[in-house]
Amino acid sequence: MQGTAPRLEIRNLTRLFGGACVVDDVSLSIKSGQVMCLLGPSGCGKSTTLRMIAGVDMQDSGEIWVDGTLICDGAFTVPAEQRGIGLMFQDFALFPHMNVADNVAFGLKGTRAEKLSRVEELLAKVGLMRLIDAYPHQLSGGEQQRVALARALAPRPKIMLMDEPFSGLDNRLRDGIRDETLALLKEEGTAVLLVTHEPEEAMRMADEIALMRDGKIVQRGAPYNIYNSPADLEAVGFFSDINVIRTICNGALAQTPFGQFLAPGVADGAEVDIVFRPQHVGIDFDRGGKGPLPTARDGTAARGVVQRSRFMGAESLVEFEMDDQSVIHATVPNVFLPKPGTPLWLTIRRDRCFVFPA
Numbered sequence: 001m002q003g004t005a006p007r008l009e010i011r012n013l014t015r016l017f018g019g020a021c022v023v024d025d026v027s028l029s030i031k032s033g034q035v036m037c038l039l040g041p042s043g044c045g046k047s048t049t050l051r052m053i054a055g056v057d058m059q060d061s062g063e064i065w066v067d068g069t070l071i072c073d074g075a076f077t078v079p080a081e082q083r084g085i086g087l088m089f090q091d092f093a094l095f096p097h098m099n100v101a102d103n104v105a106f107g108l109k110g111t112r113a114e115k116l117s118r119v120e121e122l123l124a125k126v127g128l129m130r131l132i133d134a135y136p137h138q139l140s141g142g143e144q145q146r147v148a149l150a151r152a153l154a155p156r157p158k159i160m161l162m163d164e165p166f167s168g169l170d171n172r173l174r175d176g177i178r179d180e181t182l183a184l185l186k187e188e189g190t191a192v193l194l195v196t197h198e199p200e201e202a203m204r205m206a207d208e209i210a211l212m213r214d215g216k217i218v219q220r221g222a223p224y225n226i227y228n229s230p231a232d233l234e235a236v237g238f239f240s241d242i243n244v245i246r247t248i249c250n251g252a253l254a255q256t257p258f259g260q261f262l263a264p265g266v267a268d269g270a271e272v273d274i275v276f277r278p279q280h281v282g283i284d285f286d287r288g289g290k291g292p293l294p295t296a297r298d299g300t301a302a303r304g305v306v307q308r309s310r311f312m313g314a315e316s317l318v319e320f321e322m323d324d325q326s327v328i329h330a331t332v333p334n335v336f337l338p339k340p341g342t343p344l345w346l347t348i349r350r351d352r353c354f355v356f357p358a
């Protein structure tokens with residue numbers, strides 16, 4: 001069994017608080033060297049899941065396995081400190097009275113020389129050898145984060161649990177530290193379960209994303225698949241601004257100002273949502289009250305009148321009121337700021353539209 005078993009596996013983990021099911025039958029498995037992101041809105045049960053795996057909370061039912069060995073089934077449990085699991089939490093502060101070397105060496109066993117060798121190896125990897133004698137209050141937020149990472153990795157944990165580890169850092173610093181952290185975790189071959197409520201962080205870090213909502217895993221997959229084949233409307237909306245056209249289905253076809261969409265299996269008279277992202281809206285000029293001819297890729301064009309346009313940096317966001325009074329958002333690369341009241345024609349990338357029963 002060992003060798004082929006996932007490094008970390010949780011089976012049907014369930015946790016109730018005051019009768020409410022906060023973690024509801026969650027199963028996941030992570031291989032060594034793999035980064036799994038548990039992604040979901042605040043309060044969906046991510047941290048509770050992590051705390052049970054860490055051994056600081058106990059599930060009501062379900063099992064936790066490491067390398068094919070059961071470590072907790074709700075009755076039997078291996079204590080937290082014997083699980084071989086490293087922790088890195090946002091508020092997992094360094095010990096203020098210890099210097100960097102002692103902080104990193106904290107969980108290490110062995111001789112003084114062995115400990116120092118491991119401390120130096122990790123500080124070199126996170127680029128902080130020059131601060132080996134410094135105290136936490138002398139370090140920037142990013143440096144403290146790197147020391148915390150080195151400390152968590154020092155005892156060579158098989159598994160690393162990270163709960164919003166970068167949320168205390170400012171944006172510019174965060175990208176660099178995320179990339180360095182990822183490189184180091186891969187190099188060490190650690191299986192990682194990282195909790196975040198930020199889709200960009202999950203997309204950037206994860207080999208696989210597990211999307212969590214109301215205590216349940218609603219979808220699992222590579223970032224590309226989750227983004228491009230979302231399970232439902234909320235899954236699309238979690239990753240970006242979206243446009244939704246609600247319409248009635250007839251003969252498994254949904255009629256919209258942009259032409260017909262297939263809605264297989266949807267009963268006549270039932271409502272469906274056609275969902276698409278603003279970056280998949282094309283804009284064309286008005287030619288005496290007419291737009292571009294329909295194409296297979298973009299379907300039929302529909303007329304909209306510019307309500308507002310805003311420059312966002314890398315792109316411009318244009319809001320349109322359509323002839324049926326609905327509002328459509330489009331993003332365009334660079335600068336495109338048409339005046340309010342300008343009639344334009346919109347198309348949508350049909351291969352980038354999702355059709356969900358309403």
Ligand SMILES: Nc1ncnc2c1ncn2[C@@H]1O[C@H](COP(=O)(O)OP(=O)(O)OP(=O)(O)O)[C@@H](O)[C@H]1O
Nearest residue numbers: 017018022040041042043044045046047048049197
């Ligand atoms: N010890 C506890 N007692 C009672 N309720 C709890 C306890 N711990 C968590 N909860 C509740 O369980 C739910 C899930 O909390 P959890 O911290 O796991 O969510 P989360 O997805 O990590 O959210 P966030 O991103 O805000 O930390 C919340 O409604 C929370 O109030």
